[in-house]
Amino acid sequence: MPPGRAAALAARSLLGALIGAAVPDDPWRPVAAWLAEHTGAELAERARLLGIAAGPVAGRVGHLPWPIEETPAARPVRDLLVVDFSALWAGPLCAHLLGLAGARVVKVETPGRPDGARRGHPGFFDLLHSGHRSVVLDPGTRDGRAALRALIDAADIVIEASRPRALARWGLDAQAAVQSGTVWISITAFGRESERIGFGDDVASSGLVARDDDGSPMFVGDAIADPLTGLAAAVRALDPAPRLWDVAMGRLVASTLPPTSAAPSPAAVRDGDRWMVDTKHGRLPVAAPRPRRPAGRAPRSGIIPELTRRGLRVVTQPGFLSDRGDDYLRDVHEEDHADLYRCASLLDAGVPLALSSDAPYGPADPWQVMQAAVHRSTASGAALSPVERLTPRAALDACLGAPDAPGGRPRRVRPGMRGDLVLLRVPLAEALRTLDTRLVATVLLDGEPTHLDW
Secondary structure, eight states: OOHHHHHHHHHHHHHHHHHTSOOOSSTHHHHHHHHHHSOHHHHHHHHHHHTOOOOOOOOOOOOOSSOTTOOOOOOOOTTOEEEEOOOTTHHHHHHHHHHHTTOEEEEEEBTTBOOGGGGSOHHHHHHHHTTOEEEEOOTTSHHHHHHHHHHHHHOSEEEEOSOHHHHHHTTOOHHHHHHTTOEEEEEESSOTTOOOOOOHHHHHTTTOEEEOTTSOEEESSTTTHHHHHHHHHHHHHTOSSOEEEEEEHHHHHHHTSOOOOOSOOOOEEEETTEEEEEETTEEEEOOOOOOOOOSSOOOOOSSHHHHHHHTOOEEEOTHHHHHHHHHHHHHSOGGGGGGTTOOHHHHHTTOOEEEOOOTTTSOOOHHHHHHHHHHOBOTTSOBSSGGGOOOHHHHHHTTOSOTTSTTSSOOOOOTTOOOOEEEESSOHHHHHHHOOGGGEEEEEETTEEEOOOO
């Protein structure tokens, strides 16, 4: 059976369970009849039991645990690591805004549940995810769970949109992460303690609706709860103090509005080439929409999981980026740029990574190779997949694995061993700031001094 047909049959079955009757191919007439005879509370309860995203049009539902007007003391997020487990719109918008502010964003998907937005408009997905790294990890495997925990341990900010029991199945503990210093953004439809699910349209019915001339509710925007939640979540992520933020979409949209009234909403009127709305503060202009263009392509998924599944190691030569990068930008299709000498996304997924020069075809100087992995700049200064940049320490570690286990644990000096050593003129921390070969005093290979000819 085609997947689309199977999904339609599953949806009809759920709607039939909702109203307690069989439904035809077009189910909405019997569903509307059932809704006319039952309360909104009954709808909400049945939807909760069946896992259906549905809810009644409601009024103001109390106050948020944090008033939206009271923002935390903001911190700079440049170079902070954001791990984004969310999907669709609200959570990815939060991650997108943090990325625009300079954060490093890693998008995490699972093999069985890729982000559904990948099947939507590619321009929208690119807008939210360009400049981010992408990993696909299987929490059903030991290696997948270990990689997930490693990402969480390294994260400054975590964004997720799952119910707590789903996180527990993955072995993820939000409270433990907060105690270790992480800001944890948890986005749900109606709060972490609620079993109700929801999306931007049905959650918006909690209060963010307009009224037609006859008082009938109308949506005021497409899935409007999603962008509002993403904006509010991004503000909370700026909190410098570790904290678990329970961002409930329903409470957010409902508590920021005055009590619902059945009176018609103010009508927009034409004023020359503009639309205006009459309000108690006078006539106000309706802002015209402004299109936004993606800064680049979103990362593709599905390449790295196969490496992880097969237990493979990767030896890559990022020195070619500084040596031939301008040729790549000219001759390699833009869609393939993300796959050129990947580094950071491999480490994020737990794939053992080693750096190599590939001399004599690439630059023989290992310090130049490390520089290329850290900066990913071409000879002309253009950036090539900057999301794959490594930290200087990670680049050094990727050069220190044993020859028979590249990308493994960095080798350490032990008493009695014949050393493969690089002796520096300055402390290691200073050398890592510049990765300059001139800071090397001498090199020992198997305990013997070696002439540098880089």
